[in-house]
Amino acid sequence: MPATDAAPSLDAFRGEVRAFFSDQLPAALDGVTGSMARAKAWRAALFDAGLAAIDYPAEFGGRGLSPEYKAAFNEESRGLTPREDAVFGIGVGMAMPTIRDFATDELKERFLSPGLRGDDVWCQMYSEPGAGSDLAGLTTRADLDGDEWVVTGQKVWTSGAQHSQYAILLARTDFDAPKHRGVTMFVLPVEQDGVTVRPLVQMTGEAEFNEVFIDEARIPKSWVVGDVNGGWRTAVALLAHERVQTGVASVGGSGKQRSKAGRVPIPVSQLIELARERDRLDDPVMRHELARLYTGETIMGYFKHMGVHPSIGKLWRTIQGRAAADTAARLAFPASPAWADDGSKRGVDEDYFAYHILNCRGMSLGGGTDEIQRNTLGERVLGLPREPGPGKDTPFKELPRN
Ligand SMILES: Cc1cc2nc3c(=O)[nH]c(=O)nc-3n(C[C@H](O)[C@H](O)[C@H](O)COP(=O)(O)OP(=O)(O)OC[C@H]3O[C@@H](n4cnc5c(N)ncnc54)[C@H](O)[C@@H]3O)c2cc1C
Numbered sequence: 001m002p003a004t005d006a007a008p009s010l011d012a013f014r015g016e017v018r019a020f021f022s023d024q025l026p027a028a029l030d031g032v033t034g035s036m037a038r039a040k041a042w043r044a045a046l047f048d049a050g051l052a053a054i055d056y057p058a059e060f061g062g063r064g065l066s067p068e069y070k071a072a073f074n075e076e077s078r079g080l081t082p083r084e085d086a087v088f089g090i091g092v093g094m095a096m097p098t099i100r101d102f103a104t105d106e107l108k109e110r111f112l113s114p115g116l117r118g119d120d121v122w123c124q125m126y127s128e129p130g131a132g133s134d135l136a137g138l139t140t141r142a143d144l145d146g147d148e149w150v151v152t153g154q155k156v157w158t159s160g161a162q163h164s165q166y167a168i169l170l171a172r173t174d175f176d177a178p179k180h181r182g183v184t185m186f187v188l189p190v191e192q193d194g195v196t197v198r199p200l201v202q203m204t205g206e207a208e209f210n211e212v213f214i215d216e217a218r219i220p221k222s223w224v225v226g227d228v229n230g231g232w233r234t235a236v237a238l239l240a241h242e243r244v245q246t247g248v249a250s251v252g253g254s255g256k257q258r259s260k261a262g263r264v265p266i267p268v269s270q271l272i273e274l275a276r277e278r279d280r281l282d283d284p285v286m287r288h289e290l291a292r293l294y295t296g297e298t299i300m301g302y303f304k305h306m307g308v309h310p311s312i313g314k315l316w317r318t319i320q321g322r323a324a325a326d327t328a329a330r331l332a333f334p335a336s337p338a339w340a341d342d343g344s345k346r347g348v349d350e351d352y353f354a355y356h357i358l359n360c361r362g363m364s365l366g367g368g369t370d371e372i373q374r375n376t377l378g379e380r381v382l383g384l385p386r387e388p389g390p391g392k393d394t395p396f397k398e399l400p401r402n
Pocket of ligand 1: 016124125126128129132134157158362363367368369372375380
């Protein structure tokens, strides 16, 4: 839908969203099979309907509407977004807003529309074997060679790199500068000879993330997001989007959904259903646990509308997610928390709960560990003294490293 100058009324906009999900989307997905094909068909339909970039300027396919329209979209679409959309979490949720806010016009024109439409898939190359929580310790290097940056190093835990055309990459461009001041954010084309992506298999049996070996990969000189050596500022801005994305904003599953996608806490209504099936609803200990989880879920619901600090949302979600998975384990697999993958036929629900029990552990790492969220809250919200660390002015090359 072409962007128009006049904003629709909120009611008319809500009607548009409802019509999209009831009529346009089913038509767009009709006969489309395969996870990636369905993901792309969904995102393209959403973009073409003018609903994928509600708060982006019209020149990038956006509607230029105020946040209340985005909130209305979120309300109307709750529980209706196809699970395949998860592949765009990093691109649409983190990379695009960072490019919109910090990149040059050239990069905005080149990347925003296709990224928001789902034509390009993006990943985030931050973490390295020696730099996770201590992200500013990264050692992947980028050196300017004529009109190109040449990048060499290793990244790890890169979600979705195996499907991605582009990565938001952090690399060190000045080893003489202090830790936080010699880092630059780039757009790296993933599909090139210098980039090798190797999937890492998790305990669920899936390989969502990868290790990435970068050996003299090339990046055009102008594909820098923000300033050369000023990448820490843009890196932190992207992390703020990530914390919103992985915090309570992402919670919204209905009691009926049995989606394995994403890492959201099991809805309490599903645990109550499971307890009823297993004849445990009269067990006082189980009732206590369910009541505690219900309280947690209700509080998360309030958080969503209160605009709490993203680290509070992220921390709360991971605590709730682990507690819900532990309760599911006690209900679904009372004999043991482990089971044999002997090919015997399990019920769909057992499979679903087993997946959640294994997968929820990653919630407390991805997007920053629980300890790091607590440090952030202590230092930036409560104003406690910062963690002791090396001098802020010490050149990176002089710092001890593991
Ligand atoms: C599901 C999942 C998806 C991910 N996707 C991506 C991705 O797409 N791109 C990407 O770049 N990264 C990704 N990551 C990596 C993630 O950001 C890191 O795992 C995380 O930052 C922790 O880093 P680390 O694994 O190196 O652990 P470490 O930093 O080595 O931490 C080990 C332990 O020490 C604790 N610790 C470390 N420092 C402190 C401190 N200062 N105070 C208190 N405790 C501390 C940590 O809390 C943790 O318990 C993903 C991780 C997971 C699990």
